[in-house]
Amino acid sequence: MILSIPDEYRKLKQKLNNSNQHAFPKISHEDQHIIRLVVRKTKSANLNNLTRTKAYLDFYLDYPEINWSMLAHMVSRNAGWNMTDLRGSNYRQLLSEQQQHYFFNLLEKNNWLIFQDAYPQLLLYAEGLRHQKDLSYLLPYFGISIFMQVMWEYFHVHKDLFLLNTALIINEQHYIEKRVMQNKHWRPSLSEKIKSSLPELLQWNYILFPFHKEQQVTLVGLPVRHFASLKKRIILGKKLYQLLCYSTYTDGILEWAMQQKHSGSRSDYWPDKFSVDKPMHPYSTIYSPCLNEIWPNIQHTPALWHDWYHDWHVLHFFKKTRRSVNGKIQKDYVEALQQLEFANMLLHTLDPT
Template sequence: MKVIKKQLKKAVSQRTVRDDLTPEEENIIQIIRAITRKQNQNNVTRTQAYFDFYQEHPEIHWALLAHLVSRNAGWNMTDLKGEYLPKLLSRKEQTDFFLFLERGNWLIFQDAYPQLLLYEESKKRGRPLFHLLSSMEVSKFMEPFWNQFWTESTKEELTIALIINEQQYIEGRVIQNKQYKDTVLNTIMFRLQDLFEFNHILLPYTDSVQKNTKLIGGTVHHFSSVKDRINLGKRLYSLLFSGQNRLTQTIEWTKSHPHTGSRKDFWPQLFNNVKETAPGQMHELQSTPCSLKHEAQRIYSPTLSATWKDWNHIDAESGDWYKNKKMIHFVKKPVKNWGGEIQESYCKSIEEMEIAASTKALFPKKDES
């Protein structure tokens, strides 16, 4: 860590982008960018790309964590066209929220996936190529961590560095972006959080005894706080990799449940990607969601392809977020022991969402634009 700290201190004032790339290096970068563009089509393609990479390179823990968190982004996207939120949000608000989620998901992938591919290329060639990160517009914060990982296999430090980097990367581009602050964070997100716990991050796994899907995870209470988002990422990472048995169960669940964006992926007893209620009718829970009844009518949770078209993004805003070495304390600060119990809380939020939607349905919407 002393070496990294020294390198990061030097990197603050150092211009690291090279202008003397060889044709071979230029070709590597162009191929990586082309692959990234292809896989960055939508939430489903991104999410699958993360998991495919993890299966090939399980030493990169962040890829599995990113896959699972990206699944949650997809579920939040389809919730906007699901059973309840269309009754709470206008069409414009649904689109604004989708664009907020989609932009963040797209940005993180286009910054992180090239790093993964560069590591893969380094393995193929048997030598580190991380000096090319800056030429791919990756923050100079990351190069020391990749180089250390190459020589010392510091899996935890690399994972936490990637968590920090990606949350800082979207901080100015999305979270503090006036457009998204005005349309989502200061209005829609505030309203939803006021009604119920909304920002659940669910990590499904298959219980080896009961053979059903169980949920662990966490909640962001202050989504606009980069510190809170980083700390949640660290806790989720610790939770995911803290025990080999549950990690194996999580990987097996992921292999057998391809991501579609529908919450049916993890709870088909409660959710369906086909609407079961009659037109104009409200879904009514027959029991608490955690006491599932197979014969009960299920909550509508559509697939991503059925709800949102692929979005054409403008290029990512330029600039390196890393301005001072203080971020290093996020890497060193230990994660407190945390059980990750979330299933009861998530079930409660579904009940609260149904109550809110039912109440709103009693009054006509003023804005459907």
């Protein structure tokens, strides 16, 4: 069956088909200065999960029309929480030291890769506004896919916010697909070293969006399932985008994010359940340390250049979903926590050491 695409995106298909993936336009001295500025700012902000997460929010507060940056901020918060979980009460006994390092490096690599691809795009948009011109032609100098160059050019003309923000979701997941999910360095570990642990971990994994309700923090979000599927990750991203940016929770989540600095500890949202300090009495609270206290900054090797885009059929991902996203997962999340606590108690009983 041949799928159709919305009429308004047929021009995008034509432009993508006619684009040269290897074109590097001649640039001026002013352009060279902008490139150096963007490289410097990206490198500085891409130090660790804490700096990336802050950079996404700072950008969104300055340019709220690019609300993908708010989505990136909240997802990056969740990545930080997942990183600290590995050293906290819930997972430390369930995972070996090797597995803890593996999962941290996997989360960190994804977090770093997405930022070093996406943040230059955001900075070029900001610089373009300052210089009153479209700077999309500079994207190839940062290894950005031709797909995003076409999308930014289209956005500057048509101001289609849904298209741009959805394109950023599609791009980020394709960007990590070959670099991490299909990378030989990671796949043997996924299929061999921890094949029994990964499904168990992911069934307890949720993307959480906290917000205040009646002087208490409430959680909405979605479960992470089928993480290995590119298509399912994109669908999840679109649903999270809808829940975060176009729901009754939107203002509350933003207000919470602005008030609560990201530390990587889950005590950021539930200090009565999680603690940055190890509890004096077992199971009184869940130990959830600050990220910078338990994981070092990582020096990453530069990402190999290749353009993921090769097929216009990715335009089908722009189809809007008609179903609203409920996002009420607090009950399921609490039950998952209880299962983890029970597993840890059982393990401690069998092996008190």
